[in-house]
Amino acid sequence: LLANSVQYEQDKFRSLLANNPAGLDKTKQWLGETERRMRAANTPVSPSTLLNNAFIRLIQEEVDPIPETIAMDISRFVTVARELSAVVFSAATILVLQTGVGPALQHDSFANKVRVTVYQLCSDELISHPRDILPNISEKLIDLIREEITSRPLNDEECQNIRGMLSG
16 A cells, blocks of 8 residues: 555656646745745755755745645645644643642643643644634633642632733
8 A cells, every 4th residue: 555655646746747847846946945044044054954944844834835846745744733833832831831820730640631631722723823722722721720729719810810821
């Protein structure tokens, strides 16, 4: 199956190149723009650093037009970008909560609950509109904190502080 899929992708790519008189113009543009950015940032450019930075651009931002060399794999890059956004968002949320809420919640089991909750709430909207889901995340996390701190309930001011920390 793997051998057939590789052969299929190679055949489709050859067909794409044969039917496209511009050849690899979009790929040249993508790599050229990446090189320009690297030089502007005084980043040393080598073939491997150029490719690494170009692929990072595909994951971190919308690249338009889509390079011919990865057109068939763009859904994989979108999936990786979503996963990366969810992981970064989860980690940032854990750091903010642990810094702002205090030592009562600085243990691994709570951090794991936060990670799972935030990760589940992250959706397609996260990439382009992370602020849209912050109120929902804040409320879910306040509920988690209330479950975790059983010695005393959170007061309204503490809940507002948590909402404020997470809305940034």
